[in-house]
Structures are given as C-alpha cells and as structure tokens.
Amino acid sequence: MITLQINGEKHQIDVAPEMPLLWAIRDIVGLTGTKYGCGIGVCGSCKVLLDNSPVQSCMIPVSAAEGKKIVTIEGVSENLQLLQASWTALNVPQCGFCQPGQLIAATALLDKNSNPTDEEINEAMIGNICRCGTYQRIKNAIHRTVELKNQG
Amino acid sequence: MNPIRNISRRTFIKSVGLASGGLILACNTSVFSDKEKDENIDLANFNPNLFVQLNSDGSLILIASRSEMGNGVRTSLTSVIADEMDADWTKVIVQQAVGDAKYGDQNTDGSRSVRYLYEPMRKMGAMARAMLITAAAQSWKVPVTECTAENHYVLHSSGKKIAYGDLVEIAKTLEVPTEITYKNPKDFKYIGKKLRGVDVEEYANGSAIFGLDKRLPNMKFAAMQRCPVTFGTVKSFDKTAALKVLGVIDVIEIPRIEKPFGTLGGIAVIASNTWAAFKGKETLKIEWNFGDNATYDSEKYMKQITENVHKQGKVGKDVGNVNKAFKNAYKIVESTYQLPHLAHAPMEVPNAVAWVQGDSCEVWAPTQDPQSARKEVADYLETPEDKVTINVTFLGGGFGRKSKPDYVVEAVAISKAINAPVQIVWTREDDIKHGYYHTVSSQYLKASLDKQGNVTGWLNRFALPSIASTFSPGVDYPAGFEISSAANVPFDIKNMKVEVGQSPAHVRIGWLRSVINIPHGFSQNVFADELAVAAGKDPLEFRLNLIGEDRIEETEDPIKYNTARLKNVLKLAAKNANWGKPLPEGHAYGLSVHYSFYSYVASVVEISMIDNKLKVHNVYTVIDCGQTVNRDTIKAQMEGAAIFGMSLAFYGKITSKNGAIEQSNYSDYKMIRMNEIPKVHVEIVESTEIPTGVGEPCVPVIAPAIINAIFKLTGKRYYNLPLSDYGLV
Numbered sequence: 051m052i053t054l055q056i057n058g059e060k061h062q063i064d065v066a067p068e069m070p071l072l073w074a075i076r077d078i079v080g081l082t083g084t085k086y087g088c089g090i091g092v093c094g095s096c097k098v099l100l101d102n103s104p105v106q107s108c109m110i111p112v113s114a115a116e117g118k119k120i121v122t123i124e125g126v127s128e129n130l131q132l133l134q135a136s137w138t139a140l141n142v143p144q145c146g147f148c149q150p151g152q153l154i155a156a157t158a159l160l161d162k163n164s165n166p167t168d169e170e171i172n173e174a175m176i177g178n179i180c181r182c183g184t185y186q187r188i189k190n191a192i193h194r195t196v197e198l199k200n201q202g
Numbered sequence: 203m204n205p206i207r208n209i210s211r212r213t214f215i216k217s218v219g220l221a222s223g224g225l226i227l228a229c230n231t232s233v234f235s236d237k238e239k240d241e242n243i244d245l246a247n248f249n250p251n252l253f254v255q256l257n258s259d260g261s262l263i264l265i266a267s268r269s270e271m272g273n274g275v276r277t278s279l280t281s282v283i284a285d286e287m288d289a290d291w292t293k294v295i296v297q298q299a300v301g302d303a304k305y306g307d308q309n310t311d312g313s314r315s316v317r318y319l320y321e322p323m324r325k326m327g328a329m330a331r332a333m334l335i336t337a338a339a340q341s342w343k344v345p346v347t348e349c350t351a352e353n354h355y356v357l358h359s360s361g362k363k364i365a366y367g368d369l370v371e372i373a374k375t376l377e378v379p380t381e382i383t384y385k386n387p388k389d390f391k392y393i394g395k396k397l398r399g400v401d402v403e404e405y406a407n408g409s410a411i412f413g414l415d416k417r418l419p420n421m422k423f424a425a426m427q428r429c430p431v432t433f434g435t436v437k438s439f440d441k442t443a444a445l446k447v448l449g450v451i452d453v454i455e456i457p458r459i460e461k462p463f464g465t466l467g468g469i470a471v472i473a474s475n476t477w478a479a480f481k482g483k484e485t486l487k488i489e490w491n492f493g494d495n496a497t498y499d500s501e502k503y504m505k506q507i508t509e510n511v512h513k514q515g516k517v518g519k520d521v522g523n524v525n526k527a528f529k530n531a532y533k534i535v536e537s538t539y540q541l542p543h544l545a546h547a548p549m550e551v552p553n554a555v556a557w558v559q560g561d562s563c564e565v566w567a568p569t570q571d572p573q574s575a576r577k578e579v580a581d582y583l584e585t586p587e588d589k590v591t592i593n594v595t596f597l598g599g600g601f602g603r604k605s606k607p608d609y610v611v612e613a614v615a616i617s618k619a620i621n622a623p624v625q626i627v628w629t630r631e632d633d634i635k636h637g638y639y640h641t642v643s644s645q646y647l648k649a650s651l652d653k654q655g656n657v658t659g660w661l662n663r664f665a666l667p668s669i670a671s672t673f674s675p676g677v678d679y680p681a682g683f684e685i686s687s688a689a690n691v692p693f694d695i696k697n698m699k700v701e702v703g704q705s706p707a708h709v710r711i712g713w714l715r716s717v718i719n720i721p722h723g724f725s726q727n728v729f730a731d732e733l734a735v736a737a738g739k740d741p742l743e744f745r746l747n748l749i750g751e752d753r754i755e756e757t758e759d760p761i762k763y764n765t766a767r768l769k770n771v772l773k774l775a776a777k778n779a780n781w782g783k784p785l786p787e788g789h790a791y792g793l794s795v796h797y798s799f800y801s802y803v804a805s806v807v808e809i810s811m812i813d814n815k816l817k818v819h820n821v822y823t824v825i826d827c828g829q830t831v832n833r834d835t836i837k838a839q840m841e842g843a844a845i846f847g848m849s850l851a852f853y854g855k856i857t858s859k860n861g862a863i864e865q866s867n868y869s870d871y872k873m874i875r876m877n878e879i880p881k882v883h884v885e886i887v888e889s890t891e892i893p894t895g896v897g898e899p900c901v902p903v904i905a906p907a908i909i910n911a912i913f914k915l916t917g918k919r920y921y922n923l924p925l926s927d928y929g930l931v
Contacts, residue, residue: 065475066448073477077423082415083408085598086476087549088630092868095549123408137406141398141834144272144842146405147412147549147598172877179868181549181599182272183845184838185879 052116056081057125067113071105072096074112075122083123083150087179094178095147097154098122104158106177121157123150129160132199136191144182152178156192165196254283254330260293260354260367267299268319269310269570270401271548271597271604272842273897274835277400278316279323281392282831286327286385287334289366290354291392296400301572301592309571311605311713313799313895316831320893328382336379337372338364387829387890396834401596413568413595416555418623422451424616425479425627428468428636431492431861432709433458439469443485449478453486456615462673463578465612466636472620476627483629496861498708503858504540504644507665510703511538511646515663516679519689522697527659531650535736539647539725540922543856544640545871546714550598551633556613557623562589567610568597575607579614601846602713606638634871635863638712639856641666643721644703647729655737657748660695662688665703666721667711678706687722690757692768692797693730694750709858715846716901719798723902724909724923727794731910732919741793741910742776749795761800761892768797771824772804774885779806779822788812789819792911794903799895802826802887805844805903807880809911816930818848818880818908823900825884828891840884840900847904849874852931855924872926 054061054071056079063078075084075098084107087095091109098107099121121127133156136142143149152175159166159174166174171192180188255263264280276296284294299305307318331351338356339346341364348359355363387393404410429435441453450473458467471482528534554567556579563583569575572592580587597604613626628636643666650659670681680702689700716723734744752766772795776782779791788810795804808820821844830836853872857864865871905923912930913919925931 069475069477073475077475077477080417081408082411082417085412085549086414086551086627088868089480090630090867090869093549093630134403134406138398138402141402141838143399143402143405144274144838145270145549145597145599146272146401146410147596149405150408153406175876179549179873179875181547181601181846181873183842183874183879185845185874185876186841186882187838189876189879 052112054079054112054115054120055118056120057122065112068111070108071098071110071112071115072107075107081122081124085147085150087148087151093148094155095151097151097178099127099154099158102158102161104155123153127157129195130157132195133157133160133191136195136198140187140191140194142184142187142191144184148178148180152180152188156188159192160195164199166192254287254326256330256366256370256373258367258370260365261295262289262293263295263297265297265299267305267308268315269308269572269594269597269600271310271570271600273310273315274399274832274838275310275315277397278831278835279319280400281397282320282323283327285390285392286324287330288351288353289327291397293354298594301576301594303573308573309605310600311570311602313898316893317800317895320829320831324384325382328384329379332379332382333373333376334366334369336376337369341369341372394830394833397832398834410596412550412598413553413555413566414550414598414627416566416595416625418555418557421555421623421625422472422474422620423476423479423627424470424472424613424624425476425483425629426456426468426470426612426632427483427486427488428466428632429490429492430635431490432495433466434490434492434496435467436469437489437491439489440487441469443487444471444482447473447478447482447485449474450482452620453482454616454619456612459582459611461578463574463606463608463611465608465615470612470616472616472624479627480629492861495708498858498861500543500642500858503708504642507703507705508538508540508644510665510705511644511663515665515701515703517699518685518702519698519700521699524659524661524697524699527650527697528648531658532653533651533736534648535651535733536646536648537729537732537921539645539728541643541721541724542854542923543642543709544714544850544854545634545637545856545865546601546603547633547868547871547873548597548599548601548603551628551630552603552609553625553627554610554613555623555625556610556617558583558614558618561585563614563617564591564593565610565614566593566595567607567613568595568600568604569607569610570597570600570605571607574605575610578607578611582611582614583618601715602717603638606712630868631866634865634867638672638710640714640720641669641711645721645725647725649729649733651733651737655739655744657693657695657733659697660691660693661699661701662691662725663701663703664688664721664725665705667705667707669711669713671707672711678704680705684718687718687798690763691726692763692765693748708861716798716898719796719898719902720850723794723796723798724906727796727903727906728909728921731792731906731913735913740782742772742781745772745793745795759800761894763797767802767826768795771795771802771826771887774824774887775804775806775822778824778883778885779808779820781806788915790911790915792907792909792914794907794910796899796902798899798902801894801896801899803899803903805900805907807904807907807911809908809915811912811915814930816908816912816925821880821882821904823882823884823903824887825896825900826887826889827894827896827899828889829893830886831893833886836886836896837884839896841882843900844882844904845874845879847901848878848908851905851908851923851925853924853926855927
C-alpha cells in the first residue's frame with residue numbers, strides 16, 4: 051500500500067511502486083485533470099506540484115511521491131485559482147488539453163516569483179507544449195494575474 | 203426590411219416534451235450522403251437538423267452538432283442560434299450531439315463548420331423566435347405585429363413583457379411557421395462580436411472530459427503494438443512476459459481490417475490501468491510479415507519523386523502556350539521544392555472507450571467525424587447503425603487526425619473480444635509512428651519573365667503521394683483535388699501548365715490542417731518571391747501585379763474567387779507591418795499570400811538571424827473570411843496557425859527507413875515552444891460576404907513568408923523544409 055496526499059486528501063493505493071505518479075493519479079485515484087501527453091517528460095501536460103515544485107508526473111515513480119504534498123489542477127492554491135480566472139478572462143484555451151499542465155507550471159512560477167519578466171516566463175514555461183499555439187495568451191494571462199495581484 | 207425566407211419546402215417536425223417537458227424544435231430534413239456533392243453545396247438549400255430546447259425555467263439547451271477541438275465551434279454555432287432567437291446568452295446550455303445523420307454533416311473538418319451551418323443555425327433561431335412571439339401574441343390576444351423579442355423576453359408595444367420560459371406551454375402547441383424572418387445584421391448581439399468560449403472554465407479547472415478522461419465502471423485499459431511497417435501483419439507472437447506484468451489481464455490479436463479507416467491490426471494488451479497496458483506492450487515479442495512497404499525509405503523516395511518532376515508528367519492543366527512563352531522569355535527562373543511528411547501530433551493521443559453489449563455498442567471518443575465512426579463500428583459489428591451510439595467528447599486537438607476513426611474500431615474490436623468496456627490508449631510513440639501522414643512532396647516550378655518583369659508563362663510540375671491512395675489503394679498520382687490548388691493559383695498568367703508526376707504511397711496519407719495548401723502555398727509563394735527578385739522588383743508590388751486587375755474568377759465553386767479581396771489582405775498585412783519602412787539592423791520582412799478554404803489570407807513576418815540562428819519577431823496576418831461569427835475565436839485561430847506554421851517550418855519532418863517511421867515523440871518531432879514565439883498581430887476584414895474557412899487558411903502562409911524573409915536578410919534561398927535540417931533553428 052502506498053499513501054498519496056493529493057489536494058489535501060489521503061489516498062491509499064495498491065500499485066507497483068514504480069508506477070508513474072501520472073497513472074496513479076489518473077487511473078487509480080481517478081483525478082483526470084492531469085494529462086498524458088508524451089510519457090517521457092518533454093511536453094509538460096502531466097505537471098503537478100510535488101512539495102510546491104512543478105514535476106512531470108509521468109517521470110516520477112509513485113513511491114517517490116509518498117509522504118509529499120501533491121497539488122493537481124483540481125487542487126487549491128491561491129495562485130492557481132487566480133491564474134485560472136485569468137485563463138478564463140482572456141479566453142486562453144483552444145482545445146484545452148495542455149492547459150492543466152500550463153497552469154501548474156505558471157502556478158509554480160508565481161509561487162516563487164511574484165513579478166516575472168517575459169524571459170522568466172519563457173524559462174518557466176519552456177517545458178510545456180501547446181499544439182494549438184496559445185502561448186501568447188498564456189503569457190498575457192500570467193502578466194494579467196500579476197497585475198491584478200499587485201493592484202491588491 | 204428584413205429578408206423573408208420561405209421554408210415551407212422543408213419538413214419540420216415538432217416534438218413535444220421529451221425528458222424535461224420543454225419546447226423542442228427540430229427540423230428533420232434530407233442529409234447529404236455523397237461527400238463529393240457535399241463539396242459543391244448550395245448554401246441556401248442546405249437542410250440542417252439542429253435542436254433548440256427551451257425549458258420553462260428559461261434555460262435554453264442548444265445542440266452543437268460539430269466537434270470541439272479548439273475550433274470554438276460549440277460557442278460559434280450556438281451563438282448564431284441564440285442571436286437570431288434573441289436569447290439571453292447567459293441562459294444557454296450547450297449540449298453535444300451524438301453521431302447521427304439527422305444532424306446533417308458532422309464531419310468537423312475542412313474549415314467549414316461555420317461556412318455550412320451559419321444559415322441553417324440562423325434559421326433555427328429565427329424559427330424559435332417567431333413561435334415565441336406568436337405564443338405571446340396569443341396569450342395577450344394582440345396582433346403578432348405589435349410584438350417584438352429582446353433578450354429572452356417578448357415585448358408588446360404597450361410596454362408589457364413576458365419571459366421566454368413563461369411561453370413554453372403555449373409555444374409547444376403551435377404549428378411550426380412556414381415563413382421566418384431574419385434579424386437585420388445590424389441588430390446582431392453575438393454574431394460578429396467577441397464571445398468567451400463556453401467551455402473555457404472547464405478547461406482551466408481540469409474538469410473538461412476529453413476522450414482519455416472517460417471512465418466507466420469495470421472499464422479495462424488497452425494498448426496495442428502495431429507493425430512498424432504500414433500494413434504489415436502479425437506472423438506470430440509470445441505473450442508470456444506481458445501476462446506477468448502486474449495489472450495485465452489478457453493479450454489478444456486484433457486483425458487488420460483493409461479499409462481506409464480500418465484497424466491496422468496488431469497485438470492488444472488489456473490491463474487494469476493504462477500504465478500496465480503500456481508496460482505489457484513493451485514486453486511483447488512479435489514476429490511480423492512486413493509486406494510491400496518494408497522498402498520505404500523516405501530519402502530515396504524524395505530523390506525518386508524529384509526525378510519524376512524533372513521529366514514530363516501527366517497534364518493537369520494547360521492554358522495558353524507555356525512552351526512558346528518560355529521560348530520568347532527575357533528571363534527564365536526555375537526551382538525545385540521538397541517538403542517532408544508531417545504528423546498531426548495532437549496533444550491528446552488517439553483513444554476511445556467502447557462497450558459492446560450483444561449487438562449494440564456505445565462509444566465515447568474524441569472524434570472529428572462521429573458519423574463515420576458510427577458507420578465503421580456498425581460495419582465491424584455487422585449491426586445496424588441505430589444500435590451504435592457515438593458520444594463525442596472534447597478533443598485534445600484534432601488537426602485532421604481524429605477524422606479517421608481507426609482507433610475507435612480498435613476499441614470496439616477489443617471490447618467485443620473481452621466482453622467488457624475498454625479504453626484504448628495510443629502511446630505518443632504509436633501516434634507518431636502509425637499516423638495518417640501529411641504527404642511528402644517534390645515540386646518543380648518554372649516561369650518566364652518579359653523585359654518589364656511580367657510573368658508570361660508558368661509551369662508547376664509536382665509529385666506527392668495522394669490522399670486518394672488511402673481510399674483507393676494503388677492510386678499513384680496526385681488526385682484532382684490536389685491538382686486544383688496548383689491549377690487555380692491566384693495569379694493572372696496567360697500561359698500556364700500544371701503537370702503531375704508518379705508518386706505511389708507507402709504509408710497511410712491523410713489530411714493535416716490546411717492539407718494540400720501546405721506544399722502549394724509554399725512553392726507558389728517562395729517562387730513568386732524569386733520571380734520578384736529576378737524582375738528586380740519589390741515583392742509586394744510584384745505580387746499585387748501578379749494577382750492582377752480586380753476580377754471575379756469564374757470557377758465551378760459556389761463561392762467565387764475575388765482578386766480584389768486577395769490584394770486587400772496583402773495590402774493590409776503590409777500596412778500593419780509598415781512594409782517598406784526601415785527595420786532594426788539585422789531584421790528583415792518576408793511576405794506571402796494565399797487563398798484557401800474560400801478565405802483570403804496574407805502574412806508578413808519579421809525575422810532576424812544571430813549567429814545563423816533564426817528568430818521570428820513579429821507575424822502580421824490578415825484574413826478576409828466573409829461574415830464573422832466569433833471574432834475572438836478567429837483571432838485565436840490566426841494566432842495558433844502562426845505557431846502551427848512555424849512548427850512545421852522549423853521542425854516538421856517525418857522520415858521512414860525500411861518502412862518504419864524514424865521519429866517517436868515530441869523529443870524528435872519537435873514543436874515551437876514558449877521561448878520561440880513571435881508577437882502575432884491579426885486583422886480580420888469586416889465583411890458581409892458568405893462566411894468562409896478560418897481554422898486552416900492561416901497556416902500555409904507562414905513557412906514561405908519566413909523563407910522569403912531569410913532571403914531578404916541573407917541573400918540565401920532555402921527550398922526545402924524543415925529549417926532545422928540547415929541548422930538555422
């Protein structure tokens with residue numbers, strides 16, 4: 051048995067310890083907001099926060115996530131919810147599939163950098179592919195979130 | 203005076219009640235079954251089937267018959283109904299249609315959802331509004347002419363008003379009107395404006411259900427190993443190791459079905475979770491009969507089709523006398539362009555959930571074409587189509603890949619074999635290695651110039667494995683629809699010839715966002731730039747001259763090509779980019795213009811090269827797509843198309859060795875990422891013309907504009923893609 055703490059809830063699951071966290075979250079725990087895109091850690095669709103750091107959950111064995119705090123797109127975090135509001139306001143998604151991973155990457159960025167430059171946004175988001183090409187709006191939505199926060 | 207449309211010819215049926223007891227309107231009419239006929243559709247006669255359901259609490263359910271894959275169609279089509287109905291958009295609930303011919307053509311493909319359905323959706327809304335006004339007039343015992351509708355209410359000239367929801371009981375009893383009146387377009391509230399996507403919140407909070415997210419009780423997960431060589435088959439296999447993987451339940455063979463959308467066949471691993479299925483698949487030991495395509499070497503193939511375009515081919519068009527023009531030329535220019543195969547690589551891999559129970563089957567799938575999926579499933583199960591339900595989930599991208607329901611048939615085959623609901627999941631590697639690839643092409647263009655720099659003759663000879671080969675195995679020349687976009691090049695040239703060279707297919711060839719316009723838009727725009735250079739003229743001025751005088755071309759198409767609109771977008775793109783004004787040191791512009799999916803598009807790109815590395819700084823795209831519906835969706839599509847076009851220009855290349863695809867994932871089939879994006883500036887021409895394509899036509903202009911800009915900056919001309927082959931990115 052492995053115990054995962056996801057979005058503040060404990061889940062006891064009976065899986066092989068080497069099962070990637072992605073599949074434990076999606077197929078065992080049943081939270082499908084976290085997406086499979088490449089399976090080799092190059093597209094960012096499966097990003098979650100693991101003890102506040104963004105990780106590609108397709109690359110993390112479930113055993114390595116035990117005892118750590120996992121936040122998925124369904125989770126609660128101040129910056130995540132603010133970013134989601136900006137994503138909606140600016141009509142960012144096209145097909146929407148990569149956006150949970152994009153939002154987690156953006157949340158991790160704002161958690162450690164309250165006023166990122168364009169270059170810092172590029173650096174934080176470079177691991178996330180959007181085949182529809184919504185990058186410009188993603189960038190605008192991150193800037194908007196920062197502006198609204200700074201206005202208090 | 204608003205236009206009056208007589209709709210009495212159509213058969214309307216009105217059904218009352220259903221589950222919710224609301225007012226349900228449907229028009230049940232003939233459906234196009236012949237796809238070819240579909241291409242020459244008369245818009246005024248297109249008969250849709252779309253539901254409008256108004257409930258007594260005022261909530262309004264509108265059915266989206268087309269698939270949502272980032273195209274914004276669930277918002278655009280329903281907003282047209284809501285606008286004509288004078289409905290309150292905040293009361294609208296969009297419901298996705300299952301795959302059923304009663305909805306008309308649902309194939310979400312070819313940039314035609316709005317083109318086909320704009321008028322029919324207006325009719326649906328206008329009909330509902332007319333009935334609600336009649337219902338109010340009856341309840342007030344006043345003439346209909348004293349009543350109007352506004353924002354979910356019917357108003358009387360005396361000042362009293364009644365909510366739409368309160369009219370349901372009377373409206374239900376009314377006959378469907380035989381004549382309806384459209385709104386005056388100046389009164390549009392949603393059409394031609396900006397609306398936020400109806401699903402954007404679900405996308406942002408992770409609750410949107412894509413195909414991959416569908417779950418059923420007791421559902422199994424499956425992965426499949428297919429032959430590395432297209433159409434190869436299983437000789438023998440050993441499942442011992444796979445069965446030892448924790449979670450693996452069974453291993454079965456799925457035979458190949460020799461149909462355009464049939465299964466490729468292979469060995470399926472069924473498991474209790476996706477990862478176990480993937481693991482089991484890796485441990486399979488399979489011997490294959492590779493078959494005829496095992497010799498496919500894309501490098502050798504490119505040489506072969508390039509030889510074919512350097513000798514006389516089959517004539518596809520011959521106007522005037524090209525040979526004479528060439529003989530009398532002041533200058534001759536000739537070039538050869540080579541473009542590789544591409545894969546769609548949507549973020550969501552092909553997948554489907556199927557549950558076969560007896561002679562019935564229910565499917566949940568991200569499909570662009572649920573009716574074609576339904577037909578394939580019914581054929582496979584040898585059951586009537588009404589026993590098959592295709593539920594359309596959100597699509598995590600489509601780009602043409604998800605028009606082909608081979609993966610749906612796989613899920614059905616497995617569910618039938620194991621007698622349980624199952625989800626087939628393609629790995630990303632499966633997606634890259636077993637696609638319906640965009641064609642590989644070689645194109646030879648030759649033109650003559652007179653002393654003044656006018657183009658007097660134009661020869662385009664190209665070879666590319668045809669999409670038709672997927673439907674008629676053995677087709678080894680480009681088909682008519684692939685010739686026409688070269689033959690109808692939007693230039694005013696008196697002597698023109700198009701020839702095609704032999705080019706058999708060795709993989710499944712499919713359509714990918716903007717399809718044949720990728721190679722033709724590329725060669726035409728790069729070649730036109732070369733001709734401008736040869737003529738010693740500014741590319742913008744040269745191109746406007748090449749398009750020629752204002753004229754409307756007489757073609758067999760229902761929508762006519764208008765040179766004035768093409769020149770207009772080109773001029774606007776140039777104006778927006780400040781074409782001709784000095785740029786920062788080390789920067790240069792390139793332009794291109796293309797007419798496809800009945801829309802007019804021009805792009806100007808601004809680039810720089812530092813240490814031989816390309817950077818695209820700005821893209822200025824202008825589209826004239828006629829009447830617009832959701833301008834923010836159009837803007838988003840134009841922004842996305844610039845990135846899609848850059849991905850194929852920079853990195854897009856699928857190659858084959860010994861019949862097997864060499865690329866495997868986003869690691870070696872790369873995409874543009876955040877650090878590479880330009881600023882994309884868009885302009886959408888205001889127009890009242892027939893609405894035309896949006897999703898695709900902004901793609902083909904990007905790559906040639908970049909090539910032309912690189913030439914302007916460096917004096918070096920690149921003829922082939924992708925640019926990563928030259929070390930430029």
